[in-house]
Amino acid sequence: MNCINVNLSTKTFNKLKVLVYEISGIYFSEQKKYLLETRLSKRLSALNLLNFEDYYNYLKYSSEKELEIKELLNSVTTNETSFFRDMPQLKIFVDILKQIISTNSFGAYKKIRIWSAGCSTGEELYTVAILIKENIFSSNIEFEIVGTDISEKVLSSAKNGIYNGYALRNASEAVLRKYFNKIDDDTYSIKDEIKNITVFRNINLMDVKEIKLLNLFDVVLCRNVIIYFDAESKKKAVVNIYTGLKTGGYLFLGHSESLHSVSTLFKLVGIGKTPLYRKE
Ligand SMILES: C[S@@+](CC[C@H](N)C(=O)[O-])C[C@H]1O[C@@H](n2cnc3c(N)ncnc32)[C@H](O)[C@@H]1O
Known part of the structure; x- marks a missing residue:
């Protein structure tokens, strides 16, 4: 698909920026105009549109607008991720699971529910599933990872669960052998025993009604997601995540993220450099 070489005017940028923001909470500052321009020029080509103003009108008024909003969201999100990203933090995540199990603070029923909010292509979620298989041996506890x-x-x-060597650069040979089927020299597919404890859902963090339908979680990983939001959307996302957590549940953010000046809802119980939050 060829990209159309047209400029995004400040006026149309402002309209597109507001549209993206109102749906997703993702905020494109003036400095990120080039990014929106590059990402959306592919949509202009795909739809045979001549300029960004036409694209904006298509998103607002076309009979296909709902479909195109999905494409818009596919285009404007930053989806970078990898297996075993930030291992020091994931070690603390495993410790927290062990602590939840040992103190039995998850209540009478023996199911631990984990939420990867902003899971991208699945690497974080499957990493969590592998860490559980490798580290938690209590046979009477069931895990659900969403x-x-x-x-x-x-x-x-x-959902396809197929990855290249780059996505798996931090995975050991032993993990590759145990949890993946090798398709060719640089392609691996995750085994069913891991897939079977995971579920994926198309949910917007701005939408508390949808989050409530997921039922409550013991631990939420929302890493490298709210960095793309402005202060207002961060607040909204954090309130929504809080709603999705059990009392006593934990929230992990990315290592460069914090709730400082965003929200006082959670208690900071960070360990070392890891900002870890608890719903009291
Ligand atoms: C950089 S990735 C982070 C992936 C993974 N959590 C990690 O740390 O490796 C950010 C993800 O957040 C998703 N995202 C952005 N805004 C969102 C929203 N309002 N609701 C749900 N997901 C969102 C994006 O689509 C993207 O896949």
């Missing part, structure tokens, strides 16, 4: 994302494109790739 991945959600606003982009349908990344979710479809997550």
Whole structure:
């Protein structure tokens, strides 16, 4: 598909920016105008549109607008991720699971529910599943691991569970052998024993009604997602995540993210450099 070489005017940028923001909470500052321009020029080509103003009108008024909003979200999201990303933090995640199990603070029923909010193509979620298989040996506890994302494109790739060597650069040979089927020199597919404890849903973090339908979680990983939001959307996402957590449940953010000046809802119980939050 050839990309159309047209400029995004400031006026149309402002309209598109507001549209993206109102749906997703993702905020494109003036400095990120080039990014929106590059990402959306592919949509202009795909729809045979001549300029961004026409694209904006298509998103607002076309009979296909709902379909195109999905494409818009696929295009504007940043989906970078990898297996075993930020291992020091994931070690703390495993410790927290062990602590939940040992203190039995998850209540009478023996199921632990984990939510990868903004799961992208699934690497974080499958990493969690592998860490559980490798580290938690309590046979009477069941795990349910739910991945959600606003982009349908990344979710479809997550469900396929096929990855290249780059996505798996931090995985050991032993993990590759145990949890993946090798398709060719640089392609691996995740085994069913891992897939079977995972579920993926297309859910917008701005939409509390949809989040409530997921039922409550013991632990939420929302890493490298709210960095793309402005202060207002961060607040909204954090309130929605809080709603989705059990009392006593934990929230992990990305290592460069924090709730400082965003929300006082959670208690900071960070360990070392890991900002870890608890719903009291
Ligand atoms: C950079 S990836 C992070 C992936 C993974 N959590 C990690 O840390 O490796 C951010 C993901 O958040 C998703 N996202 C952005 N805004 C969202 C929203 N409002 N609701 C749900 N997901 C969103 C994007 O589609 C993207 O896949």
